[in-house]
Amino acid sequence: MQGGSGSVQGVLFSNIQVSEVEFPIMIDQYYCDHSSCKNHTSAVAVSNIAYENIRGTYTVKPVHVSCSDNKPCRDVRLTDIELKPVSKGYHMYEPFCWQAFGELYAPTIPEIDCIQQGAPSSSLDPDEVGCAT
Known part of the structure; x- marks a missing residue:
């Protein structure tokens, strides 16, 4: 379900063999399990996620990483x-x-050129910034 709060971090997917999988590598902060969902602006923060040695075949799309505008995946x-x-x-x-x-x-096979290098240009997350006095 879309929306939410909290975080997912430090996850490793390693040494995985797939066969005829729709989306072998997937992160989707816009996931909707109903025929229609309201688009939420809140999202669970996703960071430090690694996919290593993933091999096999797919039927739709090899990589689908769809992250929130408000909380990009890092x-x-x-x-x-x-x-x-x-x-x-x-x-x-x-x-x-x-x-x-x-x-x-x-x-990578196929070439995966859609991951943006580095960090988002707006590196300050309003939920993570404290006030100094």
């Missing part, structure tokens, strides 16, 4: 990714990222 790391499309019977899409910041390590 420090998303993809290392040693090799995902190939299933050869027939499916409509394939390119990797998709929105407001996802981090690093790519080693060449």
Whole structure:
């Protein structure tokens, strides 16, 4: 369900073999399990998420990382990714990222050029900034 508060951080997905998976690598802060959902501006903060040595085949899209405008995903790391499309019977899409910041390590298959390098330009999160007196 969209919206919420809190954080998810320090998660490692490693040494995973997939076969005919719709979205092998996915982070979705806009997830909706109903036919229609109201778009929320709040989101759970997502940071320090790593995908390492992920291999196999997909049927829709190899990477889908959709993060909130208000709380972009930070420090998303993809290392040693090799995902190939299933050869027939499916409509394939390119990797998709929105407001996802981090690093790519080693060449990836397919090329994943949608992760933005570094950190969001607005590095101050209103929920994390304290007042000095």
